Amino acid sequence: xxxxxxxxxxxxxxxxxxxxxxxxxxxxxxxxxxxxxxxxxxxxxxxxxxxxxxxxxxxxxxxxxxxxxxxxxxxxxxxxxxxxxxxxxxxxxxxxxxxxxxxxxxxxxxxxxxxxxxxxxxxxxxxxxxxxxxxxxxxxxxxxxxxxxxxxxxxxxxxxxxxxxxxxxxxxxxxxxxxxxxxxxxxxxxxxxxxxx
Amino acid sequence: xxxxxxxxxxxxxxxxxxxxxxxxxxxxxxxxxxxxxxxxxxxxxxxxxxxxxxxxxxxxxxxxxxxxxxxxxxxxxxxxxxxxxxxxxxxxxxxxxxxxxxxxxxxxxxxxxxxxxxxxxxxxxxxxxxxxxxxxxxxxxxxxxxxxxxx
Numbered sequence: 001x002x003x004x005x006x007x008x009x010x011x012x013x014x015x016x017x018x019x020x021x022x023x024x025x026x027x028x029x030x031x032x033x034x035x036x037x038x039x040x041x042x043x044x045x046x047x048x049x050x051x052x053x054x055x056x057x058x059x060x061x062x063x064x065x066x067x068x069x070x071x072x073x074x075x076x077x078x079x080x081x082x083x084x085x086x087x088x089x090x091x092x093x094x095x096x097x098x099x100x101x102x103x104x105x106x107x108x109x110x111x112x113x114x115x116x117x118x119x120x121x122x123x124x125x126x127x128x129x130x131x132x133x134x135x136x137x138x139x140x141x142x143x144x145x146x147x148x149x150x151x152x153x154x155x156x157x158x159x160x161x162x163x164x165x166x167x168x169x170x171x172x173x174x175x176x177x178x179x180x181x182x183x184x185x186x187x188x189x190x191x192x193x194x195x196x197x
Numbered sequence: 198x199x200x201x202x203x204x205x206x207x208x209x210x211x212x213x214x215x216x217x218x219x220x221x222x223x224x225x226x227x228x229x230x231x232x233x234x235x236x237x238x239x240x241x242x243x244x245x246x247x248x249x250x251x252x253x254x255x256x257x258x259x260x261x262x263x264x265x266x267x268x269x270x271x272x273x274x275x276x277x278x279x280x281x282x283x284x285x286x287x288x289x290x291x292x293x294x295x296x297x298x299x300x301x302x303x304x305x306x307x308x309x310x311x312x313x314x315x316x317x318x319x320x321x322x323x324x325x326x327x328x329x330x331x332x333x334x335x336x337x338x339x340x341x342x343x344x345x346x347x348x
Contacts, residue, residue, distance in 0.1 A: 024285075039294040044287055052280045056272040194287040 023192040024048060025169050030196055033184045042196045047169050054162050065162025066154050080156065082106060083148060086113060113148050115141040137181040144171060223306060223324030231317045245327035271332055278329035281308065 027050065029043040054065045061068040085095050086106050097104040103118045117139035127134050150167035154160035168174075172192055179186040227241040281303060290301040298313040306326060312319040 026287075037295050039292060041293075042288070042291040044289055046280070046284050046287075049277065049280045049284065052276045053273055056276045058269065194285055 023172070024194070025172070025190055025192060026194055027168075027190050028188070028196045030187045031184060032186075035183070038184075044194060044196055046194070047165060047190070051162065051165050051169075054165065062161075065165075066158045066160050068158050080152060083113070083152065087145065087148075108145070111145055113141075113143050113145055115139070115143075135182040138179070140178040142175055142177075144168075144174070146170065223327060225324070225327070226320065226322040228320040229317060232315065236317070245324045274332040275329060278325050278332060281325050282306065282329065 025047040027043075027045050027047055029041070031039070031041040033039045054062075058064070082095065083106075086108050089095065089108055092107060092109050094105045094107040096106075101120050101122070103116075105114075105116045107114045107116075117137075119137040119139075121134050121137060123132075123134045126132075144167070147164050147167040150163035151159045151161070153163050168190060171190060173190070175187075175189045177186065177188040223245045225241075225243045225245050227239070227243075229237070229239045231237050284303055286303050286305065288300060288302040290299070292299040296315055298311075300309075300311045302309050302311075303325070304322070306324055307322045308325050308328070310319070310321045
């Protein structure tokens with residue numbers, strides 16, 4: 001009897017472990033606008049759905065799961081060179097690009113690429129009158145380097161979105177993008193739940 | 198057994214089979230209610246089998262006239278509906294504002310779209326399989342876009 005119970009326990013445990021491994025990944029997007037008329041948007045998409053649909057879309061710059069990126073899309077910034085610099089840098093070492101109103105920091109930490117953008121907009125008329133400081137816009141992106149490598153696995157002038165999605169499916173819970181400005185907040189993350197709340 | 202009884206039994210059997218078939222394939226539900234006083238309320242239930250059957254009955258020559266955009270998106274529609282059939286129930290898109298609420302969700306084997314705005318409420322529910330059937334039928338019957346471009 002004891003052997004049977006032990007065998008059943010092991011089977012239940014294995015079944016649970018298998019189910020956990022096979023759990024569907026969901027991509028969630030949450031956009032919240034401030035103000036009385038602010039809009040709230042919630043999107044929940046299973047990763048498998050995106051993987052199945054993406055190769056079938058052939059429109060504009062998107063073909064077979066790859067998107068063509070023109071040089072001028074990044075305003076003279078060599079994206080691959082920047083990512084290579086980060087990839088070869090030590091952990092927690094930042095590559096910083098600064099301008100008068102924008103500060104972009106890219107770093108590597110624990111197998112993730114971290115992008116932090118801090119933008120100080122021009123003060124509005126009201127802010128000039130009151131002397132209030134404009135709210136800083138923040139963008140925080142955290143992408144596993146396995147996903148970055150997958151995105152860049154295609155041709156020089158394209159991003160392999162399909163490969164990136166497949167690489168993303170290896171992670172159970174991951175905060176990908178957080179954006180905050182004075183009007184709205186955006187959050188993009190991946191987990192194994194089919195609801196955003 | 199009288200002829201009348203035979204006819205009635207046959208009709209009852211036919212209704213039973215039809216009802217079972219429609220239940221299996223599912224139905225498209227449309228419910229539109231205007232919010233103004235005395236507004237219209239339209240409620241429609243249509244067996245979903247109508248869509249793929251109608252697609253089969255369209256002459257192939259007519260399918261060549263289908264908009265290029267529709268043919269371009271048929272593989273995407275087919276892939277999406279096939280995968281949606283396998284997904285668990287979930288709310289895919291929800292938009293809430295002061296004036297409008299929109300929700301697109303999967304419930305069982307149906308895709309459900311609900312819209313609530315100041316003027317009306319709209320509820321549409323249709324079997325996901327029916328979209329897949331219709332998309333496949335159209336895709337099989339229509340010539341490829343490349344061939345159309347060469348014609």
